[in-house]
Amino acid sequence: MSASATTATSPRAGLDIPALLKDAALTAFVALILAIPLVGFETFDKSGSTSLGLRTRWGAVAIGVVAVFFGRLVMQVWRQTMLSAQPGQVPLWDRVAGSVPKVKLPFGPFLIVFAILVPILWSGNAYVIDIGITVLIYVMLGWGLNVVVGLAGLLDLGYVAFYAVGAYSYALLYHHFGLTFWECLPLAGLFAATFGVILGFPVLRLRGDYLAIVTLGFGEIIRVVLINWSDFTGGPNGIASIPRPSFFGMPFQAAAPEGKSTFASFFGLEFSPIHRVIFLYYVILALAMLTNIVTLRLRKLPIGRAWEALREDEIACRSLGINPTNTKMTAFAIGASLGGFAGAFFATRQGFISPESFTFIESAIILAIVVLGGMGSQLGVALAALALVVLPELGREFAQYRMLIFGAVMVVIMVWRPNGLLSSREPSIKLNPGKGG
Amino acid sequence: MSKRPLLTVDHLTMRFGGLTAIDDLSFTAMDGEITAIIGPNGAGKTTVFNCITGFYKPTIGRIALTHKDGREHLLERMDGFRIAQIAGVGRTFQNIRLFGSMTVLENLMVAQHNPLMRASGYTFLGLIGLPSFGRAEREAVDFARYWLDQTKLTDKADWPAGSLPYGDQRRLEIARAMCTRPVVLCLDEPAAGLNPRESADLNTLLLNIRDEQKIGLLLIEHDMSVVMKISDHVVVLEYGRKISDGTPEEVRHDPNVIRAYLGEEDVDELPPEIVADLKEEGIV
Numbered sequence: 001m002s003a004s005a006t007t008a009t010s011p012r013a014g015l016d017i018p019a020l021l022k023d024a025a026l027t028a029f030v031a032l033i034l035a036i037p038l039v040g041f042e043t044f045d046k047s048g049s050t051s052l053g054l055r056t057r058w059g060a061v062a063i064g065v066v067a068v069f070f071g072r073l074v075m076q077v078w079r080q081t082m083l084s085a086q087p088g089q090v091p092l093w094d095r096v097a098g099s100v101p102k103v104k105l106p107f108g109p110f111l112i113v114f115a116i117l118v119p120i121l122w123s124g125n126a127y128v129i130d131i132g133i134t135v136l137i138y139v140m141l142g143w144g145l146n147v148v149v150g151l152a153g154l155l156d157l158g159y160v161a162f163y164a165v166g167a168y169s170y171a172l173l174y175h176h177f178g179l180t181f182w183e184c185l186p187l188a189g190l191f192a193a194t195f196g197v198i199l200g201f202p203v204l205r206l207r208g209d210y211l212a213i214v215t216l217g218f219g220e221i222i223r224v225v226l227i228n229w230s231d232f233t234g235g236p237n238g239i240a241s242i243p244r245p246s247f248f249g250m251p252f253q254a255a256a257p258e259g260k261s262t263f264a265s266f267f268g269l270e271f272s273p274i275h276r277v278i279f280l281y282y283v284i285l286a287l288a289m290l291t292n293i294v295t296l297r298l299r300k301l302p303i304g305r306a307w308e309a310l311r312e313d314e315i316a317c318r319s320l321g322i323n324p325t326n327t328k329m330t331a332f333a334i335g336a337s338l339g340g341f342a343g344a345f346f347a348t349r350q351g352f353i354s355p356e357s358f359t360f361i362e363s364a365i366i367l368a369i370v371v372l373g374g375m376g377s378q379l380g381v382a383l384a385a386l387a388l389v390v391l392p393e394l395g396r397e398f399a400q401y402r403m404l405i406f407g408a409v410m411v412v413i414m415v416w417r418p419n420g421l422l423s424s425r426e427p428s429i430k431l432n433p434g435k436g437g
Numbered sequence: 438m439s440k441r442p443l444l445t446v447d448h449l450t451m452r453f454g455g456l457t458a459i460d461d462l463s464f465t466a467m468d469g470e471i472t473a474i475i476g477p478n479g480a481g482k483t484t485v486f487n488c489i490t491g492f493y494k495p496t497i498g499r500i501a502l503t504h505k506d507g508r509e510h511l512l513e514r515m516d517g518f519r520i521a522q523i524a525g526v527g528r529t530f531q532n533i534r535l536f537g538s539m540t541v542l543e544n545l546m547v548a549q550h551n552p553l554m555r556a557s558g559y560t561f562l563g564l565i566g567l568p569s570f571g572r573a574e575r576e577a578v579d580f581a582r583y584w585l586d587q588t589k590l591t592d593k594a595d596w597p598a599g600s601l602p603y604g605d606q607r608r609l610e611i612a613r614a615m616c617t618r619p620v621v622l623c624l625d626e627p628a629a630g631l632n633p634r635e636s637a638d639l640n641t642l643l644l645n646i647r648d649e650q651k652i653g654l655l656l657i658e659h660d661m662s663v664v665m666k667i668s669d670h671v672v673v674l675e676y677g678r679k680i681s682d683g684t685p686e687e688v689r690h691d692p693n694v695i696r697a698y699l700g701e702e703d704v705d706e707l708p709p710e711i712v713a714d715l716k717e718e719g720i721v
Contacts, residue, residue, distance in 0.1 A: 302553035309547040312536035321522030427540045431594035
């Protein structure tokens with residue numbers, strides 16, 4: 001950044017007008033080439049015939065090219081004057097971005113309070129609360145993967161496998177043994193952790209890209225097994241009629257089963273299906289907060305510091321007597337078990353699961369949440385999950401442009417903040433607490 | 438205090454394919470002494486270190502480390518991390534390997550990983566927040582503070598390690614290795630890139646470690662002013678073989694060493710004033 005800044009500031013005395021014009025003309029030329037096929041021709045329905053007609057729109061092309069020319073010119077002039085005003089300074093947006101984490105707003109607690117208030121603020125709006133549930137599932141998955149990728153620095157492209165293991169654990173335990181959601185939740189985490197260890201044992205001696213490819217393969221293996229082992233998993237048809245969680249044994253139903261009271265009747269409320277949605281919301285909120293607390297505590301324990309040290313330099317870790325394989329394995333197992341919890345919740349919330357829900361794109365989105373949020377940052381991951389779930393929802397009105405906007409936002413975030421939304425690292429321990437690091 | 442052998446290297450040979458990096462090397466490092474391994478570039482000094490610290494498995498040979506209580510550890514049979522964890526070999530690296538984005542204090546806390554892991558009940562008890570873990574952690578911080586004071590890094594304890602000046606990073610690496618409470622400290626070119634004043638400070642620090650901690654130090658160094666001033670014992674390697682072994686004074690006058698550093702004929706051909714300069718520098 002500094003190198004380009006110095007070259008840009010050199011014409012301090014005045015702006016280099018010919019160079020600016022040349023740059024703007026070149027940009028306009030590129031715009032022209034792109035605009036001729038994209039804007040210049042338009043097809044229309046010929047009335048009374050089934051064929052399409054073609055008409056040209058050179059006026060629109062001209063407007064576009066002129067706009068690009070002057071837009072580029074203004075942008076460059078602004079950039080150069082901004083830079084020469086403060087020699088050696090970083091561009092404005094970097095300065096704005098850099099100042100964000102310094103403003104020590106209690107943003108995290110604010111977000112938690114907001115999350116608690118969502119069902120009250122939008123009470124009666126099941127759609128909003130449902131999106132809230134989805135956001136929180138991804139927050140939890142993001143935090144779980146953050147342990148593996150952000151803290152321990154192990155690139156895992158198959159995280160969805162553990163999510164699937166958690167979901168199928170609950171579904172199958174219910175179908176075969178009739179266990180309830182609350183009994184299955186710890187078991188789902190345990191199974192997912194076991195799978196994490198099974199995968200981790202042979203592959204954790206690999207590093208970086210190689211590990212990424214093996215985990216990618218593992219994610220696909222789990223999905224393919226779920227599709228093909230029809231007798232056990234229901235194959236592509238999935239598993240249906242998974243029961244919803246109960247509130248201390250009281251189901252969320254209109255009519256109580258034999259000898260039991262429903263949630264609504266116990267509290268003397270009129271039955272409404274939204275009670276269940278709100279309950280699910282608070283369940284996942286509690287699970288996510290538990291994940292958060294555990295992760296934050298782990299970071300301050302020796303194991304958390306060893307994960308971060310391992311991410312920084314494995315050879316140095318070995319010279320300090322840290323067992324790299326065991327340390328990585330714990331990161332993998334803990335990350336996997338958090339994914340398993342989220343999976344069990346997903347199963348109970350959907351009531352139906354199939355291998356369709358656990359494709360590679362899910363892994364990619366969870367990884368994108370971690371990377372966009374800023375590796376290792378809990379708050380950043382939560383914000384990124386919010387953005388990546390809510391944006392496509394907001395974009396529904398734009399129909400076919402929805403995914404385009406989604407992609408563009410991801411690109412913009414990575415250009416704006418290459419290390420993720422919140423990348424500042426808070427030390428896990430301080431010698432002089434209170435003093436700024 | 439009678440000197441006792443700390444590290445005994447017997448017939449160590451390391452081959453990489455057809456290349457013999459170390460050829461039948463034997464030497465003994467005494468407890469409470471600074472042993473320097475010197476030699477021209479490519480003589481195999483760092484390879485010796487990597488064998489001792491378990492980064493390489495020697496092709497042939499035996500490396501025995503004897504603790505004060507008489508227990509003997511055969512390093513050539515142990516995993517790299519166990520050599521540090523159980524045998525108590527601390528090391529620094531030629532190209533500094535700190536945990537750059539972690540703070541100075543965190544680097545020293547990571548070095549105390551194994552005792553802290555036990556104190557945290559392998560994470561489970563620490564997760565609940567038992568007071569015994571808090572106590573162990575405070576002790577670990579105090580121990581880290583001692584080494585921060587020794588290496589003059591106390592003021593920068595909460596800085597990211599990667600942002601420290603070069604000389605500080607070198608000292609931090611030594612402090613981090615000492616936080617593992619080693620019985621022998623292996624330093625790979627600790628004075629590389631230091632200015633004369635920093636280099637003199639380093640000499641003081643290393644002598645303090647020897648005299649106060651009463652441990653053995655093993656040192657690879659190119660800077661003869663460091664080697665000649667602080668070593669008790671020097672081993673000279675050339676092409677993977679030992680060509681000289683003795684006190685700095687003995688090694689300095691060993692014709693084999695002079696030949697290795699200057700070439701066989703060259704010493705005779707050199708003008709007398711240059712030979713005199715070299716003598717002053719301590720090379721000849």
